[in-house]
Amino acid sequence: MNKKALSERDICTKFITPALEKASWDIVTQIREEFPLTKGRVIVRGQMHTRAQPKRADYALFHKPGQPIAVIEAKDNKHSLGDGMQQALAYAEMLQVPFVFSSNGDGFLFHNRIAKDGVIERELALSEFPSPQALWQLWAEHQGLTEAQQQVVTQDYYSDGSNKTPRYYQLLAINKTIEAIAKGQQRLLLVMATGTGKTYTAFQIIWRLWKSRAKKRILFLADRNILVDQTMTNDFKPFGPAMTKIVKRQANKSYEIYLSLYQAVTGTEEERNIYKQFSPDFFDLIVIDECHRGSAAEDSAWREILEYFSSATQIGLTATPKETKDVSNIDYFGEPVYSYSLRQGIEDGFLAPYKVVRIDIDKDLTGWRPDKGMLDKHGNEIEDRIYNQRDFDRSLVLEQRTNLVAKKISDYLKASNRFDKTIVFCDNIDHAERMRQALVNENADLVAQNAKYVMRITGDNEEGKQELDNFIFPESKYPVIATTSKLMTTGVDAQTCKLVVLDQRIQSMTEFKQIIGRGTRINEDYGKYWFTILDFKKATELFADPAFDGDPVQIYEPKGDDPIVPPEPPTVDGVSTTAGSSLDPDGNYPQGSGYSSHPVNDRDDDPDDKPRRYVVANVEVKVLAERVQYFDASGKLITESLKDYTRKTIGKEFSTINDFLKRWNGAEKKQAVINELAEHGIFFDALAEEVGQQGKAFDPFDLLCHVAWGQPPLTRRERAENVKKRNYFGKYGEQAGRVLEALLDKYADEGVGPIEEPQILSIAPINQLGTPIELIRAFGGKEKYQQALAELEQALYSA
Template sequence: MAIDKSRLTESDIISKFILPAIKQAGWDDMTQIRQEVKLRDGKVVVRGQAAARKKVKSADIALYHKPGLPLAVVEAKANQHEIGKGMQQALDYARLLDVPFAFASNGDGFVFHDKTNPAALETEIRLEDFPTPAQLWQKFCEWKGYTEQQLPIITQDYYDDGSGKSPRYYQLQAINKSVEAISAGQDRVLLVMATGTGKTYTAFQIIWRLWKAKSKKRILFLADRNVLVDQTKTNDFQPFGSAMTKVTKRTVDPAYEIHLALYQALTGPEEHQKAYKQVDPDFFDLIVIDECHRGSAAEDSAWREILEYFNSATQIGLTATPKETDEVSNTDYFGEPVYTYSLKEGIEDGFLAPYKVVRVDLDVDLQGWRPTKGQTDKHGEAIDDRIYNQKDFDRTLVIDERTELVAQTITSYLKRTDPMAKTIVFCNDIDHAERMRRALVNLNPDQVAKNEKYVMKITGDDELGKAQLDNFINPKKPYPVIATTSELMTTGVDAKTCKLVVLDQSIQSMTKFKQIIGRGTRIDDRYNKLWFTILDFKKDTELFADERFDGIPEKVINTDPETVNNEDSDLDDLLNDPSSEEADITADEEPGKSERDHSDRTGTQADSDTSDFDEENKVRKFHVNGVTVKAIAERVQYYDTDGKLVTESFRDYTRKTLARQFSSLDEFIKKWQSAERKQAIIEELENEGILWDVLADEVGKDLDPFDLICHVVYDQPPLTRKERAENVKKRNYFTKYSDTAQTVLNSLLEKYADAGVQEIENKNVLKVAPFTAIGRPIEIVKKGFGKPADYEQAISELEAEIYRSA
């Protein structure tokens, strides 16, 4: 007997027609076929103190040459749909997996989208004509242009620890593109991946495959901070086991294959400190440079000499913030990135945390402060007579009351939200960090009494503070809660549960700004860290509006009007000339050359301590008190769907979101009225980021979702749930039911008035009071309505009466 496909669900179509056709073509169910492949996590939407994840769809079927090497995507639809209905979805998933083949099917056959065949891009094929693994692999290799020599490297297995962890789609692209480039002979590779997206794990998988394929036998992983090397060795690189060593005591041990090292352990200003010269220039086959935007970016850096000594090695640069200025260029050295994954993409995919910005403007910052004639500071020094503004405070002038107000604002925010939320306060220097620590301690005596490490200064000069860094970034350790710092925690600090980033430091460098924002962008569902707040006292968050924030900036060159106006000059050649003059890095973007060369042996960059003297301006830092300081404005902004910060209420967000879903009030009402379960629409809108509790707080707690939408989006006068319930009672429509049924429906109406339509549709509602006094659910349905279907019909009629006035 033939199966009536039109009555089958999408799942049935997959199991009865699509999968059998794929397996019949020779695809292995264990290693080559994956079902329900979730490529994204679902963007987090934040309003107020609430957050929700948007629900994301999974690719129905992904096909692989072998694990980690995707080839094709298959998207299915129920048979009542046209055969190619799922193609656009399939193409979206194919783009994420970077594969040229996409299939759509309704069970009758397949529409085959084949990017390797531009002459016939989409064709319809029968179920029994699905391509074999060998056919797609051959077409894929030809499309990629792989040579026979590349294939052993490209097909080398990933590391699999058996836990089920596999690279995310963007990590897969980064790994595969890097391995492809290196197997093709490219010796300089740049990977740009936003902070928190797993650069080190990605690097590990690249190294593992090249190492296991014996393409690269000796590997050096370079970093400029001890914490980066130790985290790497203990976590992502742990599978290398006894083949791996950390370079210590300035000794390169040739007995090991995988070497992890600080620049500082391999070189120094003196010749005897240049430990890298203990081995030949061709000793390493592969060098991976972590955070390559820092020390190794500058051509005159002492650290660049290591890369140039091992010039014959393949070199991979990892960075979240590629440096492209008129002084320093990553791309001059590494070339254009083989892959880029931005912060905006990470937030849209739900892998990175969005942010809420609370910008606080202080009167003294906006209006400036000027000393009275002959005024002296706390130390008796005559204060230079000029107007001091926002950039001066805590750099050349300290106002105690300003420090106190900033600390009070931080404390108030934490008390109002979560006093135990991990918080990093970025200060101008060590002196500022110490004063901020003291102010926060004095404002939180109750918390400090519970644990004196509630507030800690974690800076390069403080051994006790640095010793607490691991505890701060460990989600299982509650203390320290608040860390005051200046430079030490800007990078390399994997603080997954950091929920508050405080900016009281003037930041001029886009690179540094991106790094600091990156301290909060990690998501940790286990500890309910889905988003974070930026508390900004210095207008630093204006940098979000800079076009360089979420992309690779255009390269800037130094030139002159004569060159620009000369028709014979070739600016393109100048732009691409790697020998273009490059000057020192600005102080704001990087520690100075001498500071880099003499970094402490722990691998941490020393914080610049200007407590007595500001070297940059050659003036003393004045310290005053007795100044009245007030907060004159506070603005809350949210990360919007287009990646921009917007100042809006949740009411505004809901209006914009629903306008995309429904073109008119009539369309919304029709969908609501025709839905068998209103809860389905409520959940659908939750998946779009509508937070009902937050909306009810803004508009009215006693309105149900229907009236919230009608009022907020379409400006209709709302009815409360109680008003709707009273209207139903006035119509007296219950009289057609038996006494038992009327009692049940009246009780359900009361539950609606109290808690909303979800209560009526709750399957367990008949198991609680007051229904338990009538009997068991099955008895109630039989006695009052007859059959379960009649009970369901009565519920539908009750809902129709509730929303009848609409």
């Protein structure tokens, strides 16, 4: 056998896998070939998208299912034994496994990341590959795990019988949490971006601890009714009859898995504190979902529950750690056991990227001052001062501003898809209602077909809240547009939301992250790969804040014996949801409470009889600036012009134009070079617009040569005509010449990518010249056709 002639796959099948089996690795449960790590970042170009190449480890080895312990990178035998090591080390870093191998079929190079003897790398024969037990023993000793701790750590994951494995970051979050608890850690924090599967991760943690009997009675706390119900019917369903939901005034102690709203187990009166019907040591484990909200405040009732059950192990789950001068959940839970950020999720292709459209309105930027003695539409004299963005929709309503925002939202949907699910975040309930009315008028044709095309979904409106599930479910066509203020900022798993509109002044980084998280889920079945943010109130300036996606930094600094002044309590549509108030979980006052169901800060008058909010109908507003903001390959906002950014990015890849031409001319497919540059963040469609009126007629080749090196560009049509002028087709037979001329016309219309596609010969108008087999035969076979196509491209770019 000539080993050098074998492919990489042959090397795996004939040498590596047999070596693993001889070392007692089980091919079904312990060996995963081509193990997927990432899905490949979604790259958006205009209204189109593609994916970058996903990362896969040639082999991931598992001590037990769900517990990766080693990776192997395979190469064909033309490579040396260690040629795959650096690639393998990168995968090992992602999976955080201690043992790394590279092989070309002759043996293995073994990299031991926890080596005690100082020998990190050594060569092994094929017959010397270590057994699963040998590697596990090395790892367990390094971790200092006792026999009892190992029993907990090695407890099986839940499996529904399929071969589904949690994503790599979920494996890390689950395993690191289990290991920390096995070692006796009592307070743990998991930070995972919205849309990355926090609840599923929590389920697997609870399942393994419950099955190992390390934790026997468990409480899962959430702050939205819909979250509890979704959790019970979806991720937590396997717990079956062992699970119950705690409701007010009910404390059945015969179950093992309890789910509850914070608000259902707390209240102002002692008898309403249902949790005190349980003894302080009743629960072994408490998992707190969205722990950045109320539980962070030291005097909150959420914290009161945690301190009552202080003997229980407590895990906080959050996408956005609450870190302010006065409040810190890191102070309570400790540094995160594991963090997985929004930026990393987008980079890995598990979360949807976004583009931002900033729309600046004149009165927002320049302010507005009423004429002396001017009355609003209700006859109230408007206080004489300059009103600016912080006043609009709070103390002053400019009705034409609301109408303009509604028009811009509707225009965007009309230019893309009018049935793309859209959330419009407003400043308060009044603003959300006015925005609903304006959107109804802008979309009168679709509202006439179905009145639920636009719905206000806020805490005070039963009809709107009843439509929340329909908005969330991808199968439900209506509602399409939801106007809200606070109710939909968290816990709304709107997988198909493609447009997030910010007409809300957002000062809180936590709230900003939560709102952005409404669009970050990907749903491939419904074509949701990316989303757009329409920003009318400069909220996206928070992207520039280092805290946007950095690691949480603890800044909780109590001084001496000074009391800690709690911040403003979290609100739902402007109503405090601090436990102990009389509000229900959706921000309403219960019937019979003596309070209006309308939020306090939405009243239209105050104690000294001044209007709560002036309403002005006839002040003209206009858009001053509208621009699309782009994010580079690492997720950072591009603040320079696209031309400058392209010049700089191309300069990193090619030091001279000759380097670029060498790569271009040497590429078997030109589209491969275009895709590669797109992955590095070159926005060809946007660049074409910035270049000028003819930009869209230029080939990516010309755009790059022009922008990066100042070459005069030719349009695709000009390049095609130059080839025709040379009587290029004369050396081919009549039918082959007609095919090449048709390909040239296709290039002039659409670019180089389409003519390189294998199915191009079966697409009109080329298919009118004959069947694909007949057309290829005209060139003398497939190889000669491909050669002719390559020569045609060479002729196109020879200038």
